[in-house]
Amino acid sequence: MAELDPASALGHRELGLTDEDVLSMYGHMLLARAVDERMWLMQRAGKIPFIISGQGHEAAQVGTTWPMRRNQDWMAPYYRSIASAITFGMSAEDIITAHLAKGDDVSSGGRQMPGHYGAARNNIVSVSSPVGTQVLHAVGLAMGAWVRGDDMVAITSFGEGTSNQGEIHEGMNFAGVHKLPVIFVCENNGWAISVPLERQVGGLSVAARAEGYGFPGVTVDGGDPLACYAVARAAHQRAQRGDGPTLIEARVVRLTSHSSDDDQRRYRDPAEVEELKEHDPIPFFSNRLRAAGLLTDEADAALRAEIKTEINEAQAQAEARPDPDAATAHRWVYAEGAD
Amino acid sequence: MAELNILEAIRLAMDEEMERDPDVMLLGEDVGRKGGVFGATEGLWAKYGDKRVLDTPLSEALIAGAAMGAAMYGLRPVAEMQFADFVYPAFNQIVSEISRLRYRSNNSFGLPIVIRMPYGGGVHGALYHSQSNETYFTSTVGLKVVAPGTPADAKGLLKASIRDPDPVMFFEHKKVYRLFRADVPDGDHVVPIGRADVARPGKHLSIFCYGYMRICALEAAEMLAREDGLEAEVVDLRTLRPLDTETLLASVARTGRALVVHEANRFGGFGAEVAATIAEAGFESLDAPVTRLAGPEVPGVPYHHNLEDWFMLNPAKIVEAARSLAAY
Structure with a gap:
């Protein structure tokens, strides 16, 4: 009587995902959101000067990162990639520590401003601020694996505003020429700070550009983690087969202002901002899991409580870490001896 | 001792380093089948194949950025800018990314990259094939900048640059590529970076x-x-x-x-x-x-x-x- 099993309607089993997998995806989304919200609180409390948010992007990030193999594949993320970084192995504490710019912060030892993640131990490339540069790094990582004949797939993410940088074109074209194992994820939230999509992207589709580079471009509902997983899994398999890149354009919402220094009410219709909440991927997925019989109110509450404890501990641990020492600020411009 | 010109010395350095270390790879415009517009990589494509001697599209930002990605992956890329005059599309990658990665990651990452650039005038190259633009790079902290003037130094410094754990901008004056021959020590002749x-x-x-x-x-x-x-x-x-x-x-x-x-x-x-x-x-x-x-x-x-x-x-x-x- 499988047709009466509500969980089968979710479609995750056809994608090779177990019930535990989808609940874990949901947990990663919740954790990323909780870290994000906590950092806003810390920013408002004066503990962090600046935050740039990934709220609204969690389903796309968890879904597209889920097929990536930790410690084998590589990721070149961007400044909104909190959920991607967490899915790929960074902890909530790593993210909060980076925002507090502590001396032993894994991303930069307190050298970079908030939002600039990275962890060599997790195969996550260090994020910088000029947008789009990381796309070439993912292409180069994929090129390295291709030269060596390794089984490795690189994934990189960027916004639709960044998709207009020339470096994106150079990277995608080259990846198309050599069928490199790389997945390009454009998280299209419709706004490049204050400039809407129709003023940024001729033709209004980033995915459509892929055709010119000789590989598939797929548009996907970035609010649906399973839809994102499905296209990313196909992209990962394609890359592994040696068939080359895929460009995924995940249509997402930006629930917050561009950053803590921005106020989107100045350029977005208040009704539209209000309406955004209806597209929040977290209640969307939560409701689907409930409808599928995989999540109860009690289980959801327990999960959220567990995450809150984790975040509290992460913040406490992060705050207790030492600040960087100015006496070390001159170091590591170049390699130093046999260190 | 062999009598070589600077171009031959540069080619020999790359050849020896590629033979010594399978992680060394070359990339750039026309560096493959043609062997480079000046011939610096002549013969290397046939010897090492078209992955380790990789012809790129006309995309200088890609050349530098992909070199960075490959270096993070563990390779030692030697990138060629066809002329130093054409490096500017790669400036963002070199200055914002390559020069800063070790520092900004608190030494989590390092980039053993060489960017070779034919520079200089006196070859009827006019405004866009003659530039001496080393100052942009000497004023960029995180880069090393090398400019040899003899065949022996060209070989020894290029070998040192390829082995260096940090990015090196390697300036080769076009006018002297074939100007004269001089003795170049055989074998593992390495000239340390940083010595006049x-x-x-x-x-x-x-x-x-x-x-x-x-x-x-x-x-x-x-x-x-x-x-x-x-x-x-x-x-x-x-x-x-x-x-x-x-x-x-x-x-x-x-x-x-x-x-x-x-x-x-x-x-x-x-x-x-x-x-x-x-x-x-x-x-x-x-x-x-x-x-x-x-x-x-x-x-x-x-x-x-x-x-x-x-x-x-x-x-x-x-x-x-x-x-x-x-x-x-």
């Missing part, structure tokens, strides 16, 4: 130079010795960053007079750094103001030979500047 070379000892003044200017300065020194009885010490800096201040100051201490010569324009050029270094740390040695002889303040090398000859430095111009300095 006293190319000719002297006592009356020091001429500081690099790249093609080494050849011009040595000719000038011959003329000065012959015609004026002046013994000029020629110091080939070889590495611009890190600068060998010890050798530089020791030379000024011997001669008391310093002439800095470079083809790039004078204002804010590398000579200003050399002059300031001497002024700050070698002031007591000086018998005359530090003097710069540099390219003129025009945006590029003009094409017609009348105009190009006006632009280019040469031994006669160096002799003239040295005479004035010696007479001070």
